[in-house]
Amino acid sequence: MSISGRKERERAERHELIISTARELAEAEGWDAVTTRRLAERIEYSQPVLYSHFAGKDAIVSAVAVQGFAELATALAAARASAGTPEQAVAAVAGAYTAFGAANPALYDAMFTLTTDLPFATAAAPAPLRAAFAEIADALAPLAGERDPGLYAEVGWGAMHGMVTLTRAGRLPADQREQRLALLVGQLVARPGHI
Amino acid sequence: MSISGRKERERAERHELIISTARELAEAEGWDAVTTRRLAERIEYSQPVLYSHFAGKDAIVSAVAVQGFAELATALAAARASAGTPEQAVAAVAGAYTAFGAANPALYDAMFTLTTDLPFATAAAPAPLRAAFAEIADALAPLAGERDPGLYAEVGWGAMHGMVTLTRAGRLPADQREQRLALLVGQLVARPGHI
DNA sequence: TGATCGAATCTAGCAACGCTAGAAACTGTA
DNA sequence: TACAGTTTCTAGCGTTGCTAGATTCGATCA
Helix, strand or coil: CHHHHHHHHHHHHHHHHHHHHHHHHHHHHCHHHCCHHHHHHHCCCCHHHHHHHCCCHHHHHHHHHHHHHHHHHHHHHHHHHCCCCHHHHHHHHHHHHHHHHHHCHHHHHHHHHHCCCCCCCCCCCCHHHHHHHHHHHHHHHHHCCCCCHHHHHHHHHHHHHHHHHHHHCCCCCCCCHHHHHHHHHHHHCCCCCCC | CHHHHHHHHHHHHHHHHHHHHHHHHHHHHCHHHCCHHHHHHHHCCCHHHHHHHCCCHHHHHHHHHHHHHHHHHHHHHHHHHCCCCHHHHHHHHHHHHHHHHHHCHHHHHHHHHHCCCCCCCCCCCCHHHHHHHHHHHHHHHHHCCCCCHHHHHHHHHHHHHHHHHHHHCCCCCCCCHHHHHHHHHHHHCCCCCCC
8 A cells, every 4th residue: 555655645746746837837937838848848757747647738727727716715815814894804805816916927827818617607616716706705795785795796806807917918007006906995895876 | 103002902901801811710710710821721822921911920819909999999989979877878888898798709809818919008009999998988087086087997997807808708607797797887886985 | 025023922841839659668566 | 587567758740830942923124
């Protein structure tokens, strides 16, 4: 048992090594630089070993994305826990969310731009994805009032996500980041207007 | 003059043909199917002619994107013009924006996901891009109040963009689209809360 | 009308991509 | 020490974006 145990352990380590190396390479040089050849060279194995761990390159990106969602969930939970009022919790979560996107651009790309096959809005979605969304939902829930909590959370998430992606693409000026975020939070926690 | 004039005209026609063919192919089969070989075959020229019109494939995608921004600006203007109150204008613009994204998924991808080199928040940004943003800004301006109009527009744009992309990626359930949009608009036009 | 020269276009090919079949090496067992 | 099974690698396939050099086309002049 100990021999096969060691093998399994080594295999699991290599599995994680592939994920972390792909992530590092992407964060350092962008996802275009993450080719199976370069990745294999970095982990000091030949190309085909990648395919003994993952179905293909997409699966590697997805694995990085899931890791990202787990970290995002942790960051949001910490932000929410540090806040006093519900409004402050929303502000803290929004700040943590946008900071996460700014600090890990390639990771954020893997989570939202490159990964297309991760189930999300279903029960089959990986736990980290549901955990990250739950943090947003939990932060907004106390303020929902007559609003549907699920929809309220989705709208809040979408607003934060849009800001992150537009900022990242250089489509929102980098300055006034703070004020923009404050304005977003102000709208999110506002009592809804009617048309 | 008439001969070289005809040549220039034919060249311009082919230029547009490349753009429209790329767009059609993308909308029909996704951008992955838009290879330089398939594109050349469709326009019934060899591959290298593409490079006599565009610096590379990215430039073709960018050209499609600019066309998309022009159409988006038109759609938003029409929506805004049809509305009565400022609040209704915001609702109309938001509805038109999300409908545009849903109706032209590949085009929207070209505009926001694939194109990375289009300048935006600067004066050097192509006119259609500034026009589309201006429609959003103009719709929100009457409601800005003490809010900075520019930031207010950016936040509104980000919120709509986030909703479109998350919906498109299958990360927001397709049902309750209407209610979600209404909730978003309600938050956008709300008098801001404070933290 | 026919030769010439420049421009437009195509053929053919490069390097790099994701991925895989079959050979080789390595590991544990007898 | 020979064998069996797994693991890993070498080599290569088809496709990608892009380009150099050959070729064809067309306007201009003798």
